[in-house]
Amino acid sequence: MKLGLLGFPKVGKTSLFNILTGSNLQVEKFSTGKAEPHLGVAKVPDPRLERLGEMFKPRKLTPALVEYLDIQGLAKGEAKDSLFLREMRNVDAVAHVVRAFRDEEIPHSEGNLDPRRDLETMETELLLSDLEVASRRVEKLRLNLKKAKNSEDEKELGVLTRCLEALERETPIRALDFTPEDEKRIRGFAFLTAKPLLGVINMGEEDAGRIGSFRSHFTLDAFASRPRVALCPVSAKIEMEMARLSPEDATAFLEDLGLAEPCLDRILRASHDLLGLSVFFTAGEDEVKAWSIPRSCAAQRAAGVIHSDIERGFIRAEVVAYERLMEAGSLPAARDRGWLRQEGKEYRVADGDVINFKFNV
Template identity: 50%
Template sequence: MEIALCGLGRAGKTTLWSILTGREVPPGAKPETRRGVARVPDPRLDRLTALFEPKKHTPATVTYVDVLALERGTGRTDNPVLAELRPADALMLVLRAFDDPADPHPEGSIDPARDLELMETEFLLADLAVAQRRIERLDALIPKTNRPEDRAERELMHKVVASLESEQPLREAEFTADERKALRGFAFLTAKPLLVAVNLGEDDTTKIGAPPAELGLGALEGRSQVDVVALSARIEEEIAALSPEDAEAFRRELGIAEPALDRLIRASYRLLGLISFFTVGKDECRAWTIREGTDARTAAGTIHTDLERGFIRAEVIEWDRLLEAGSLAAARERGWLRLEGRDYVVRDGDVLHVRHAS
C-alpha cells in the first residue's frame, strides 16, 4: 500500500511524514520527494509473537511518499508533482489548522475549509486536462480505426468530463464496476480515496477525535471514500522522542487515546478496504495485507506465488481462538482448526496455514 502526502506549503506535511516513517529530515534540508516505510502496529500480531516466540516478527508495512508542496494554480499546469501523486493507492491531504506568526500560511490566513476546496479544485482541473487530452486523441483515432472499444472509451471520457465540470470528484461519481476498472489506468487523482489529516495547534488537542464539522470541515460529512483524522504533528514529534513509558504518560496527560500513526493507518485500511491475516510458527510470525473479500487461494499467493499455484486447502483459525488454545496442535485437537477450500473468503484476523502441492 502506498499513500502520498500532499498539501499546501507550511502545513506540516514533511513533519508528519517523518513521524510516520521514523526518518528524520534535518532543518533546512533540500525540498525533494521522499519515500519511507511505516510498520503497521497490530496488537494481535504482538500477542501471537509472544505465544510462538519466533525468530522473526514481521508486521505489515505502508509506504508513505512525501511530495513537494502544491500551490494555487497547480492543476492548470503539467506540474511534475501531480505525476508523483498518481501511482499512489490513496492521497493524504494535510491541512494546516495551527497558527504560527513566525511561519505564515501561503494563503495569508488559517482556513482548512478554504485549503480543502483549493486543493480539490486543483485535482479536479488536473484530471479534467487528462480526460480532455484523451478525448482529443480518440477523436483523431476513431475515424481511422473505427474500433468499438475506442468509441466506448470516448463515451466514458465524456462521462468523466461531465462529472469533473460539475465539480464532482470521480470517487463520488456513478460508474459501473467495468467502467471503474477501465479508469484505473488513468490514475485520476479525484478517483483515489482521500484521507484528510487536519494538523492542529498544540493547544487544540481536545479536537482530536472530533467529527469533521467541529474542525470546520462539515462539507466532508458522509462523503464517499473520504475520511478525516485530526492530530498535532508538533506534539506527535515531541512524543516520538520519548521512551515508550514517557510517551504513554504524556498522551494520557493530554487526553490523546492513541498515537496518530495508529489512527492514520486504521483510517487508511478502512478507506482502501484492506484487512490483515497472519501466518505463525517458530521461524516467523507475520501479518499480510489483502483486500476485503479476497479468497483463500489468492491470499496464499500474497505469501508466495507457488502457494497460489499449488493451493489445496487452508487451515484456518481466528487469532484469538488460537491464543485461547495455546498452540496449533491444541487447536487442532479441539477441532478449532478448520479446513477451507480455495473459495473461502479470508476474514480480518484469520491465521492461515496453506496446504499446497509442491
C-alpha cells in the same frame, strides 16, 4: 500499499513523513527551493501481532507495511503543471495534509487558518489536473473515431465522457460507480480524484483537547461524509515530542493530553480502512507476520501475496480466527476444540485469520 502526502506549502507533510517512517528529513520554516520526492516505509501497528508473538515466540515478528511518498508543497494554481503531482499518480490513496495549527512565524500559503477551505481548494486543483487529462484523451478518441469506427474506442469514449462531465460539475471521479470493465478502461489514466482521499488535519498542540471533536470544530462533517473520503486529526508537534520519549513516558504524555492512542496509529488504521484492506497472519516458530490483502479476498489470491508458488500450488488453507486462537491459548488447543478449519481456494479470508497454507509445487 502506498500513500502520497500532498498539501499546500508548510503544512507539516515532511514532519509527518518523518514521524511515520522514522526518517530524518530536514523541515524548515521557510521555503528552501525545490526538494526531491521521498519514499519511506511505515509499520502498521497491530496489537494482535504482539500477542501472537507472545504465543508463538518466533525469531522474527513482521508487521504489515505502508509506503509513504512525500513531495514538496503545491501552491494553488500549480497542479496542472506540477511534476511532483505526477508522482502522485502512482499511489493507492492521497493523504492531503491540511494545516490546522497556529504559528505566527510560519507563513500560511492561503492566508488564514481554514481547513475546510483548504480541503476544497486542493480538491479543485486535483479536479483541474484530471480534467486536463480526460479532455485531452476525449479529443484524441473523437479524432480516432472519425477516422475509423472501433468499438473499444467507443466504449472508452463513453466512460471518459462520464468522467469529464463529472469533473466539469466539480464531482471527483471517486464518487462515480463503474463496472469492472470500465474501471479497467480508465485505470491507466490514474486520475487523482479517483483515488481514495484521506484528509489529515494537522492540529496544534494546544488543540489536543479538540482532537475528538475536530469535525464539528472545523465544520468538516459534510466533507467527511463524501464517498471514499476519510478525515483523520493528528498533531505533528505532539508526535514529534513523543518520538523523543521512552515508551512509558510517551504513554503518560498521551494520558496527560487526554488522548487514547498516538495519532499515527489512527492515520495508519484510517488508510487501511479507506483502501478496503484487511490483515491476515501467518504464525510459526520462525516468524509471525501480518499481511495486507483486499477485504474478503479469496484464499488462493491471499496465498499469492506470500508467494506466487503458494498461489499456484494451492491445496487448502488451515484457518483459525484470531479471537478463537487466543481463547484456546495455543494452536493444538484450537485444533482440539475444532476451531482450526480446512478451507478451499474460494474461501473469503476474514480480518484477523491466522492461516497456514498447504501447497505443492
